[in-house]
Amino acid sequence: MSWSVGQVSGFAGVTVRTLHHYDRSGLLSPSERSPAGYRLYNSADLARLQQILFYRELGFPLDEIATILADPRANALDHLKARRQALTEQITRLQKLVEVAEQAIEVHTTGVELTPEERFEVFGDVVFDLSYATDAHLKWGDREGHQEALARAATHSKEDWRRLMAEAADWRASLLGAFDQGLPAADRQVLDLAEEHRQHITRWFTPCPPEMHCRIADDYEADPRSFALVVPPAQQRPGLAGYLRAAIGLNAERRTGSVHAESTQEEQR
Structure with a gap:
């Protein structure tokens, strides 16, 4: 017994165009043709189609399905x-993205509503990159400090954000001044600025021990989206992110003698 393309499309739940594509690619060519030249599928063809659809449902690409068959x-x-491993990893990533969406919804519904004018007044040139927020959550979402920072940020009032951003702007001006003066990262004034930054994070978001501060600084140097939260692109200078990272590492050494900071100091020699 044999079936036409239209019949197979109907009971297999695939389009005629898909069946034609499978035929052209050699993945599933019907074993028979009608006297008029129409494709006809027999039982063996349908069994192969069932295998193809099974693998497609699992997300296998067509070329890999062809290799298997x-x-x-x-x-x-x-x-x-x-494929199971890949799907498991994908599920984990999607679950974390759901968490990002839920937290974004929570911030939107419980956080401070600002007009565009107020947002510019409070945040100025600092732009929060949603793609970075998502990546940061995927990277740090399991850490207690990251979760606490998001939770505390959601509770800040409009006045809190004004004070926070004004404090950050004053600190940023001091950092830029030190950098432009050519003060080395190991200068006491610069180390004090690094410590001030650590205390700022603790005061407004989450306790920030020196080791955690070093991880944050690594991100500043590695990811421009992260550093843009500290220094807007229009105010950045070449080498500034590395300069801040070095100062944070050296400040960590000053306070804890951390190995991370020692390696940072070595890079500056």
């Missing part, structure tokens, strides 16, 4: 195990 000796179990 083309070689009778191919170990489909290995492919399935690998």
Whole structure:
């Protein structure tokens, strides 16, 4: 018994165009043709289509499906195990993205509503990059400090944000002044600015021990989106992110003798 393209499309739940594509790619070519040249599928073809749809449902790309089906000796179990691992990782990532969305909703509904004029007044040139917020949550979301920082940020009033950003602007002006004067990262004035930054984080967001401060500083140097939260792009100078990272590392050494800070100091020699 054989079935036409239209019939197979109807009971298999795939489009005729998809079946034609499978035929052209060699993934599933019907075994028969009608006298008029129309494609006809037999039972073996349908069994192969069922396998294809099974692998497609699991997210396998067509070329990998073709590899599995083309070689009778191919170990489909290995492919399935690998796909299971990939799906597990994808599920974990999606679950974290759901958390990001939920926290964004919470901030939006319980946080401070600002007009565009008020937002500019409070935040100035500092722009919060949503893609960075998402990546940061995926990277640090399991850490208690990150969760606390988000929770505290959501409770800040409009006046809190004004004070916070004014404090940050004063600190930023001092940092830029030190950098432009050519003060080395190891200068006591610069180390005090690094400590002031650490205390700022503790005061407004979450307790920030020196080790955590060093991880934050690593992000400043590695990711421009992160550093833009501290120094807007229009105010940045070449090498400024590395300068701040070095100062934070040296301040950590001053307070704890951390290995991280020692390696940072070595980089400055």
